[in-house]
Amino acid sequence: MYPQAFTYHRASSLKEAASLLSQLGEGGKLLAGGQSLIPLMKLRFANPAHLVDLNFVDGISYVQQKNDALHFGALARHAGIEKSPTAAKIPILHDCAAGIADVQVRNRGTIGGSLAEADPSGDWGTVLLTLSCEVRCIGVTGERSLKLSEFLKDAYTTALASDELVSEVVVKVPPENSGGAYIAFKRAAPVYPTASAAVQLSLEGDRCREIAIALGCVGLLPIRVREGESLLRGQQITPKLIESAAEAARAASDPQPDMRGSADYKRQLVGALVKRATEAALQRARGQQVEVSHIYA
Amino acid sequence: MPDITQKVSIQVRVNGKPHSRAVEPRCLLVEFLREDLELTGTHIGCDTTYCGACTVLMNGAAVKSCTVFAVQADGAEITTVEGLERDGELHPIQKAFGDCYGLQCGYCTPGLMLSALQLLKDNLSPNQKQIRKAIAGNTCRCTGYQNIFKAIETAATKMRSAGHGD
Secondary structure, three states, X not given: OOOOXXXXXXXXXXXXXXXXXXXXXXXXXXXXXXXXXXXXXXXXXXXXXXEEEOOOOOXXXXXXXXXXXXXXXXXXXXXXXXXXXXXHHOHHHHHHHHHOOOHHHHHHOEHHHHHHXXXXXXXXXXXXXXXXXXXXXXXXXXXXXEEHHHHEEEOOEEOOOXXXXXXXEEEEOOOOOEEEEEEEXXXXXXXXXXXXXXXXXXXXXXXXXXXEEEEEOOOOOOEEOHHHHHHHOOOEOOHHHHHHHHHHHHHHOOOOOEOOXXXXXXXXXXXXXXXXXXXXXHHHHOOOOOOOOOEEO | OOOOOOOEEEEEEEOOEEEEEEEOOOXXXXXXXHHHOOOOOOOOOOOOOOOXXXXXXXXXXXXXXXXXXXXHHOOXXXXXXXXXXXXXXXXXXXXXXXXXXXXXXXXXXXXXXXXXXXXXXXXXXXXXXXXXXXXXXXXXXXXXXXXXXXXXXXXXXXXXXXXXXX
């Protein structure tokens, strides 16, 4: 399948990419990993007249720690994050990176591209919403930093202006005695999950000090389960409380029926995923090594 | 503004051999390999980033060549299935796929062998789980994968004993 013809521009810096976007106007699109954009172009769902390729910009695929935060360059590939010992300091990030699609897609796909696309079935938005995360953006007029919750506006819609792009994703390292886990349920590796759940919590003694629960693929945006979080916050986490949080997750979800399942099925599923992710997060917060991976049907 | 059909010059090393060509920006890497370079061992299956039949290595990393533009391979080193054999000798991965009956129709095989190569380049003693994860992006519609797992294990054993670097 051939995409519609387009003009190719190779950016040599993020700044240049922003100025190209500004010159090209509506017809210009950024090419990062291309693992969503290229299929969309082949199906002619996206027909940009111009592509601005970021893949030849040097030094924007880093994963590094600076003080109490991890910094991800816009072009950090999922595979790079999966293999990074630095990223592994926040285990939920490794869960996410290692489970996205398959090896080939992870070798190309990027964290910046994934967030900027804001696909309701994407993985990064859900995971990063449970952490303190800022998205740095660069445009012709300068740079700004947005909280992820401000960055994500709607399905496929972000706060990025048409001549602006993601330059970096910054994630604060959680405090001691923290643990998190992300579990997605998929029909096969290369497809988007049917539903997913991310849980990040911290303990004070045997009580839950802070907790964030987010759901993926069951709404237009990743959904925070505020009610479930307040049930667990300050409490000693028991199986009964976890069940209540799962129930709150089912209530908070707003799934659409599609080829992956009915709305009811997805609601049941997402509750079960919250339960498993909370159990794994709790074990990790207690210092236990728990391997978490996506579940395949 | 350049003309919309303006071609872009690229230089790519494919299986060690340098190629200079002018390509249309929308030309996909798989089409460039198959039609410009006539390396038809790389197959097009689903053409939608699912099946992995078009898997090649780009600078050592497995990619679905139906989801990379040829212009993005400018300056890159590409390995296709044609680059596996050396001096008429099959690569241990190719030999193992044959010996273990790791194929029926063979359509998915080139892609599977390149995914196996990426795995074995870094890990000559993969466990079952690692093998499954390494080929999760390659679909075989003939068989049940068991002989493919056996082939990759067998290739790993052979490459380990031969001290294989690639």
